[in-house]
Amino acid sequence: MQAGGRLTxxxxxxxxxxKYFVVIAITDTGPGITDKKLxxxxxxxxxxxxxxxxxxxxxILRHYGGHIEIDSKKDIGTTITLFIPCQYSIGDxxx
Numbered sequence: 780m781q782a783g784g785r786l787t788x789x790x791x792x793x794x795x796x797x798k799y800f801v802v803i804a805i806t807d808t809g810p811g812i813t814d815k816k817l818x819x820x821x822x823x824x825x826x827x828x829x830x831x832x833x834x835x836x837x838x839i840l841r842h843y844g845g846h847i848e849i850d851s852k853k854d855i856g857t858t859i860t861l862f863i864p865c866q867y868s869i870g871d872x873x874x
Contacts, residue, residue: 785806786807800862800864800865805861807857808856811852811857844864
């Protein structure tokens with residue numbers, strides 16, 4: 780991301796297929812990720828092309844039942860969304 784760009788972090792909760800997640804979405808206004816690079820980042824066959832931090836994050840989330848989604852648009856930016864599993868939905872009584 781170049782100078783003057785914007786980095787946004789949003790948090791929320793989600794339910795998918797009966798499972799609850801804490802969701803963290805990190806968005807930048809950088810140049811985006813090319814389709815080729817995006818394929819390398821999301822390939823489950825190897826960690827080639829991924830930064831070590833992204834690889835470790837991916838593996839930890841996967842181990843605990845979470846996942847990562849990456850959405851990137853050329854000249855608009857990229858959003859990486861982390862889905863972290865949690866036990867309760869928002870509003871549940873945890874007493």
